[in-house]
Amino acid sequence: MGDSSSILFDVAIILVLVGGISLFLSPKTARSGNLVAAFALTLAIVVVFVRNDLGYIGAIVAVLFVGGVIGLAIALRISMTQIPAMVAFQHGAGGLAALLVAFLEVWRGSALGIPAVQETAGLLGLVIGGATLTGSLVAAGKLSGVLDGRPKQVRGHTAYLMTLLALSAAACVWAGLASGGAVILALSVASVFALVAGIMLAVRIGGADMPVLISVLNATAGFAAAFCGVILGSTLLVACGATVAASGSVLTLVMCRAMNRSVSNVILGSGFRSKSRKAVVTAAAGAAAATAEPPLELLPEAESADPCVRSAAALVAAERVVIIPGYGMAQAQAQFQVVELAKELQRLGKEVKFAVHPVAGRMPGHMHVLLAEANVPYDQLIEIDRINPEFPATDVALVVGACDVVNPAALEQEDCPISGMPILRADQAKQAVVCNFDEKPGYSGVDNTLYERDHTIMLPGDAKETVDRLLAAVRGMNEEAPAA
Amino acid sequence: MVEIIVLLGVFVVAVVVGYLLISRIPQMLHTPLMSMTNAISAVTILGALLLFSHRPTGVQVALGLCAVVLAAFNLIGGFAITERMLRFFKKS
Numbered sequence: 001m002g003d004s005s006s007i008l009f010d011v012a013i014i015l016v017l018v019g020g021i022s023l024f025l026s027p028k029t030a031r032s033g034n035l036v037a038a039f040a041l042t043l044a045i046v047v048v049f050v051r052n053d054l055g056y057i058g059a060i061v062a063v064l065f066v067g068g069v070i071g072l073a074i075a076l077r078i079s080m081t082q083i084p085a086m087v088a089f090q091h092g093a094g095g096l097a098a099l100l101v102a103f104l105e106v107w108r109g110s111a112l113g114i115p116a117v118q119e120t121a122g123l124l125g126l127v128i129g130g131a132t133l134t135g136s137l138v139a140a141g142k143l144s145g146v147l148d149g150r151p152k153q154v155r156g157h158t159a160y161l162m163t164l165l166a167l168s169a170a171a172c173v174w175a176g177l178a179s180g181g182a183v184i185l186a187l188s189v190a191s192v193f194a195l196v197a198g199i200m201l202a203v204r205i206g207g208a209d210m211p212v213l214i215s216v217l218n219a220t221a222g223f224a225a226a227f228c229g230v231i232l233g234s235t236l237l238v239a240c241g242a243t244v245a246a247s248g249s250v251l252t253l254v255m256c257r258a259m260n261r262s263v264s265n266v267i268l269g270s271g272f273r274s275k276s277r278k279a280v281v282t283a284a285a286g287a288a289a290a291t292a293e294p295p296l297e298l299l300p301e302a303e304s305a306d307p308c309v310r311s312a313a314a315l316v317a318a319e320r321v322v323i324i325p326g327y328g329m330a331q332a333q334a335q336f337q338v339v340e341l342a343k344e345l346q347r348l349g350k351e352v353k354f355a356v357h358p359v360a361g362r363m364p365g366h367m368h369v370l371l372a373e374a375n376v377p378y379d380q381l382i383e384i385d386r387i388n389p390e391f392p393a394t395d396v397a398l399v400v401g402a403c404d405v406v407n408p409a410a411l412e413q414e415d416c417p418i419s420g421m422p423i424l425r426a427d428q429a430k431q432a433v434v435c436n437f438d439e440k441p442g443y444s445g446v447d448n449t450l451y452e453r454d455h456t457i458m459l460p461g462d463a464k465e466t467v468d469r470l471l472a473a474v475r476g477m478n479e480e481a482p483a484a
Numbered sequence: 485m486v487e488i489i490v491l492l493g494v495f496v497v498a499v500v501v502g503y504l505l506i507s508r509i510p511q512m513l514h515t516p517l518m519s520m521t522n523a524i525s526a527v528t529i530l531g532a533l534l535l536f537s538h539r540p541t542g543v544q545v546a547l548g549l550c551a552v553v554l555a556a557f558n559l560i561g562g563f564a565i566t567e568r569m570l571r572f573f574k575k576s
Contacts (some may be wrong), residue, residue: 021509048534052536094525104532238491244521380575
């Protein structure tokens with residue numbers, strides 16, 4: 001662990017990093033938080049160069065430069081829709097870095113005879129890092145569309161996965177007992193089993209569960225780094241790795257809670273199939289039925305045969321509009337059209353808010369980033385608990401590319417796959433307008449009962465075109481009747 | 485042995501503090517949070533660098549340099565992309 005001054009330095013860096021993360025408590029200060037964290041880590045790296053007599057300095061600086069430039073180039077070019085794929089890929093890079101460091105340290109350590117606890121930690125870092133690498137590559141492939149995004153499963157999937165992990169653990173024990181060249185062989189075998197296990201873990205997760213997978217990989221990359229820290233005897237590595245692991249775990253739990261499913265159900269179960277779902281099915285169903293009042297003052301267009309005209313009329317007559325974007329909106333790249341419609345409605349004096357379900361995107365918080373990029377101020381992005389009480393007083397709920405997260409079946413049906421999942425109460429608004437691609441059920445496979453309600457207008461088709469038509473209709477109506 | 489107990493203590497404290505802190509971070513910042521923590525996990529770069537102070541063999545040098553390039557990719561890429569995302573978050 002080195003002398004006391006280096007421990008003090010590590011502690012100082014850790015405190016600065018924790019300070020940086022705390023700045024993420026508010027979107028106002030988050031940017032400084034990121035810069036503070038980047039500064040702390042840069043300082044830590046510089047100090048390693050200054051304090052240690054490192055060999056191969058030229059080569060190290062060269063690869064630092066190459067890695068940094070590639071990272072920067074990709075970071076500056078990637079689109080916000082592709083962020084989840086990029087982050088998943090980076091979890092993989094982190095996993096491989098941890099695998100290599102663990103491999104090298106166990107290899108060196110076995111010759112030096114390091115304590116068994118440290119060697120065990122190194123081996124854990126190796127296995128977790130390896131599984132994180134391949135799991136992340138599969139996730140990145142699915143998220144970027146290179147691989148089919150649907151979950152794939154073989155018979156006895158969990159048994160295969162457990163066997164692979166057991167074999168990897170056995171090879172780790174072998175590495176611990178062996179000496180000389182056999183250690184390298186054993187470590188290589190352990191790595192290969194871990195790599196295959198990572199693939200097995202990730203292929204069975206897909207579709208709407210991707211936010212959980214990417215969060216889990218965030219956590220495992222952190223754990224791998226922390227375990228590398230134990231074998232290296234570095235307080236800084238342990239603290240950083242453990243913090244990242246905690247962060248990934250929190251996000252995993254947030255995502256699972258938002259779907260009312262357990263972590264093991266997502267990771268080891270096959271999609272939506274858990275039984276023990278305690279009903280949040282309280283009086284909600286009754287409340288929903290009571291709210292179907294007719295919309296406000298009716299424009300002549302409100303009786304139109306064209307659902308798009310009827311929707312536009314509802315929007316023009318409305319005072320309060322809540323927009324509910326889902327991943328379908330991002331898929332159709334319709335966020336800029338949706339925001340333009342929102343701005344038009346605001347210009348007409350209407351109150352417009354965006355209701356974002358936690359699992360609306362492809363990773364935690366993804367939808368917020370997409371909307372922020374499209375210039376929606378963050379104080380208009382409202383989370384589920386704060387927006388739901390407002391739906392009964394909402395004139396129009398505009399759903400764009402969201403299905404399961406607005407499906408009242410989650411509250412009304414006891415035994416369906418999404419029972420008990422918290423939903424955005426579009427069904428409670430006076431009018432719901434749904435701009436989804438089709439009327440098919442969402443990822444869960446449950447028919448959306450919102451579609452059947454009297455006060456719901458369906459506008460099937462590509463969200464980008466639908467919203468454009470809606471915007472044109474709203475503008476047209478306003479030119480005819482500028483009194484609004 | 486004392487060293488190891490201290491490290492395990494640091495691990496536990498960091499998990500608990502991290503959990504309590506991160507649970508309070510608003511959902512709208514979860515994506516930038518994940519890309520930033522991803523950059524922080526590239527702290528393994530320190531381990532890869534320290535290897536070069538121990539007279540590594542040729543294979544070890546090669547593997548160590550691979551680890552450095554990957555961690556540098558994560559570090560710079562992670563912080564840069566987080567900065568890009570956070571710049572979008574504006575108040576009305």
